[in-house]
Amino acid sequence: MSFQRGSSAGMQFRRPKLMPIENFEDQPGGLDPAEVFFAAQTVAAQLVATGQDPDADESTVEWLVDLVTDVGLDTMARLWADAPPVTFGGALWRLYALQQATTRDGDMWATWYRAGYDAYASRVIAGATEPPEAKDLRTLITRILTGVYSGDFGIALERGGAYARVIAAGQHQHAERLEDLNPEAAAALEHRSVKLQRTATELELCATAWRQGRLDEAHPSELPRN
Template identity: 80%
Template sequence: MRNQRGSSVGITYSRPKLMPLEEFEHRSGGLDPAEVFSAAQTVAAKLVATGQDPNADQATVDWLVDLVADVGLDTMARLWADAPAVTYGGALWRLYALQQATQRDGEMWATWYRAGSEAYASRVIAGATEPPRARDLQTLITKILTGVYSGDFGIALERGGAYARVIAAGQHQHAERLEDFNPAAAAALEHRSVKLQRTATELELCATAWRQERLPVERPEQRPTD
């Protein structure tokens, strides 16, 4: 049973620094890609630990959930878009990307979700109301990210994966309907579906690695070298 959040009297909870690039920009020789990569992974792990700490108050968790609004998607992309999938940074990037896509194209995503929910029992894990509207999916992705920071991290990753898999199934259904009269659009949508299925698998693999205590803060053998 988790401790009540923010219950420790007199503790001032500080938010972690999200922009490790600043630590290297003014060094002689400029940015060291390996050091930036390592720092970005460390920051991702610290963000999760910050939210999971029982002393973190709800305002801190809310800030973490809405982190894109504070720092921008471009900053996140510089930090984590190229991170290996089974890392904290890789997982956070995929979840925040799902959040932003849901907010940006909510009605279309709701249409895909309704189509995909017929194909997968994953909708039960994902947790959306049926049939969902855009606002329901926005509520869902908010709950998934809240779970990352104040719930069971593995379950939150699995819910994110289930959500992605249902949407991908809906995209596949729509792509099949487009094939006869717009094959180019059908191929583009099928490509998106395949990528989203891969995202779902990666989030599920990350959940398994976390439960087995195999989730690294960094993976030196995969650091960029140039």
């Protein structure tokens, strides 16, 4: 599956809808995990295709960037949070989660970014101003998501990964400073740093998979087991 803005390869222009998980529960036999998986992945791929479509206008791209405001983070989580990381759904979930965390905890994330960009060179790829404030990071994550839908999808994924790495590096720096004063808080923050580093790696793997044409090849058997 390939979507290239400005080419005839894009899907016919329309705004896809995120089907609530509850819709599947009314079907005979109840919730089918495989069916939900494939439907969620199809919607994620269609969202990317919609933004990349040469007929997509600016208002549609803005709607996609702010999609979480329209549908809610809980809906996105139910669709994509448990998807394999290297899928369309896995990629979009991680980017929108970064967007929400940046919006919710902007001042703290700016503090971590300022600490992290001294320790990690990917700040250049991420693209934030130095030193950034909360509003600068909100602008940055908006640009990254805009790139998902109206730029080079692979580069946007890499920029998202770089952003996550810078924040994770800052969290690690702060965790080290907390070690003697509050070991419990230091351990919790280091745990967050490790998780965010994993997010960065997963977004980078998504970019590689996208370029190799295999981002939509995941199977329900790859879903995490409880």
